[in-house]
Amino acid sequence: MIKLFLRYNILQFIWTILLSIHACRADLRSSYSQLHYGQKLERRMITSYDGYSILDCVEDCLRTTRCRSINYYQGAHFCQTNFEKRTTVPGLYIVKPGWIYSDIEDWDKEIAGACSRSNCRINEKCIPQPFDQFTCVISDCGEPRGEGFSMEHVREWDAIGITRGMHITCAAKYNQLGSELFVCRSNGTWRTDLSCHKNYENLSRRNKTVLTQSSTYRFNIASIANDGDVQTTEPKCAITALNHTKAWLQVDFGQPYIIHNVKIYHRREGDGPSAWKQYQFRQFYLDASNFSATQTTTSQRTRCYTDNTTAPDLPTNIIDIPCKQTARYVIVETTYDAPEDDYLDEHGAILEICEIKVYGCEVDTYGVDCMPCIGCQYCDKSSGVCDACEEMLMLSR
Incomplete structure (x- = not known):
């Protein structure tokens, strides 16, 4: 030996x-x-x-x-x-x-x-x-590739090596969904949820769009969530009243539109331990519908997203949600009663939405550039081929 x-x-x-x-x-x-x-x-x-x-x-x-x-x-x-x-x-x-x-x-x-x-x-x-x-042995994940990905905002110490991270954003004229942080896994692939899509119109800002909510707290009316201001402090938010079992905020476009994604800014006062945060944003859900919140139950709508966060954890207060539907209404709703305000004797389901942006196109368009359908009002959203069944369905609603 x-x-x-x-x-x-x-x-x-x-x-x-x-x-x-x-x-x-x-x-x-x-x-x-x-x-x-x-x-x-x-x-x-x-x-x-x-x-x-x-x-x-x-x-x-x-x-x-x-x-x-x-x-x-x-x-x-x-x-x-x-x-x-x-x-x-x-x-x-x-x-x-x-x-x-x-x-x-x-x-x-x-x-x-x-x-x-x-x-x-x-x-x-x-x-x-x-x-x-x-x-x-595997050394790196390579340069992140994807439609609309941009390395313009890569930081000084970002790297593509194993266990390292990169900050990738979406190029100009693209809308960002997900986090900009990419992490290189040991198998040589990137962990990321980023996707980039060509910018759609913010339908919430159209002149005919109307925002309503189930109730109103003080002076925090629904239209505040559609004023273009994305600050997330209390005066900048639409807030529903206390002591209700359900709270909702509705975006009504006046007619159906092709919806692509919905971006929501929820109230968050700051990062300090005593600052009010997005407690009320737990367990909300996002629906699309051709009938209003007062006329429908959740089972009659199309669900785009459900948050499953439970206390004491918090969801992100700014969230971008894919919601590829054709609908007249977008409805944010909750039945959750956050425990953090119980000591103030404030109870009930409450929404505190500071801004909601709904991106999409008119129904007679297709593709990421919202090109007009040719020869019909309703066509396939990707190819532009006329869709007679969809046209009959929409006209019957």
Whole structure:
């Protein structure tokens, strides 16, 4: 057993020497002469490391298939590997005192040892093994791709490497649904709920649109939720009265429209421990209907969303809900009585909606650009093909 242990350690020592020889063989003088001092490539990082020499940083980049350049901060021995280089995104190549930038193509591949001959995939990294062998492991999730996705607001320390995160937003003329935070999972895929859709008209702001609510608290009338002000403090919100078993707020367009999504801003006074928050927003539901809230029960409507949050947890106070229906009314309703105001002897189901935006198109249109139907009033929402059945159904309502 001792002999085997000694033999293993001797082999490890020999392998370390061989790796050193690989690095020594590489011509480093030319590479060092091409370093860019006081420069850095921003916001295109794969990952980062502490305690690295610049040569360690170069070697890691050479072993990472997607890596195109490095940033190195010599004072802190801090390394960043990048998936772009200064010539591909010149607008992100900036002056940054203390940093050193280098294109990986300026370095001899032999620095990577056995990995200089690797066939790892684009999202993999080569890991050297004894006896001039190597293995490949997943290194990153790649650049997030999707219709309307924009990297314009990626932050300085965002990265595409495993366990790292990126902030991706929707491009101009696109409406954002979901969170902008992407997290790279260990299997090389992004965890995200973001989707981007071309902007639809805010139907809530049409001249004929009327907002009503089941009751009114003080001066917090329903129309406040349709004034374009998205502040979420009490004076800026439509609020229903106390001591009712049900509360609702209704958006009436006056005629059916193709609805795409509904964005709701609920009351939240602040982040402090004593600030009133979106307690009343738990367990609300969102319906679409061709009949008003006073004429229908929930079973007669089409449900778009139900919140299942229970105390003490809180839902988000700003929520964007897909609701792909053709309807005249959008109804937000609740029967939930939040316990947080019981000490004030305030009871009942209450809604505190500060703004509601309903995005969509007129019914005689199709597609994300709301193109007019040709030859009919009602057509398929995606293809524009005339839909006789839908036309008969809508005319019968």
